[in-house]
Amino acid sequence: MTNKTLIVVLGPTGIGKTDLSIDIALKFNTEIISADSRQIFRELDIGTATPDSRQLHTVKQHFIKSHSIFNDYSAAKFEKEAIDKIEKLFKHYDTLVMTGGSMLYIDAVCKGIDDIPDVDKKIRNELIARYEKNGIEDLRLELKKIDPEYYSKADLKNHKRILHALEIFYSSGRKYSSLLTNPQKKRNFNILKIGLNTDRHILHQQINKRVDIMISKGLIDEAKSVYQNRKLNSLNTVGYKELFQYFDGSISYNNAIELIKRNSRRYARRQITWFRKDNKIQWFDPDDKRNILKFIEGEINKAH
């Protein structure tokens, strides 16, 4: 049994993961791995609720502002880079904190995802063009032909799923279904999952308030500064995509703010849905810091 433990702090957006993870990292005198698919971009700050400079100076945090919106990123890349970083850091620490709300990124580190061949960008763009021209039915029929197994279990109304299976096939000649093994990779460290959640009404109030604070901190200007790159996937993000519509003149200012709040609430709900089925998570109220620390210490003593 290893004596290395990764403490994973997860939960919906706006619940207070950053503050708690800093407290935990200070307590164990260690560093933080961020698992946040948007805070990772250096061009985004206010709208992603990235930790501020004071917080970043208090505890060293990795994968914050470490990449650019102009480079493609993915959960698979995060898995490789994060595992790499974690293994390096475990040479100096017995415990590490990982925190974030990107469900797939967390699972990529905790459980691993399959190795899937690189996708040829040209092929992806061609398929997207076909989808936009002919709709989903065309691609669906093709998937049925080349990979009936995946077709039988795929979400056939979700074009991203179908596109992905096709682009894998045309890039590598291998069926997507043959690549899916649900790996459950064995990590050489213990994983302790701390989930934060609270009454839904309170969470919604916190989310709404946080959006108002983002606006007062200058989110409008930040969104303007990246407006010209709005087509980038990295900017298909709550807090930015709504403001882009406002800049376009297609929705009002007040409408944009309301939509940011609504979409944040919905994002939080999807996170909760995802995390709910993970029975390894020990849930706490974010204010319950004492018990959280007590719980972590107890578990680490048991494991080591």
Next chain:
RNA sequence: GGUGCCAUAGCUCAGUUGGUAGAGCAACGGACUGAAAAUCCGUGUGUCCCUGGUUCAAUUCCAGGUGGCACCA
């Protein structure tokens, strides 16, 4: 104080010539393995203000009450 109008889902409101009701928005549930703050699927969640009356049957009609709005004093 008087008169009139209104009271139906979380909100804005339809509707039922008397047979316990439906839109929009919001909300809620779910899926998810190289785009994941993405993408996709599903769900009306209701003392029809309260109390009586008429009726086989009242959210609907009648009376009174309560609350809100408007106008007149």
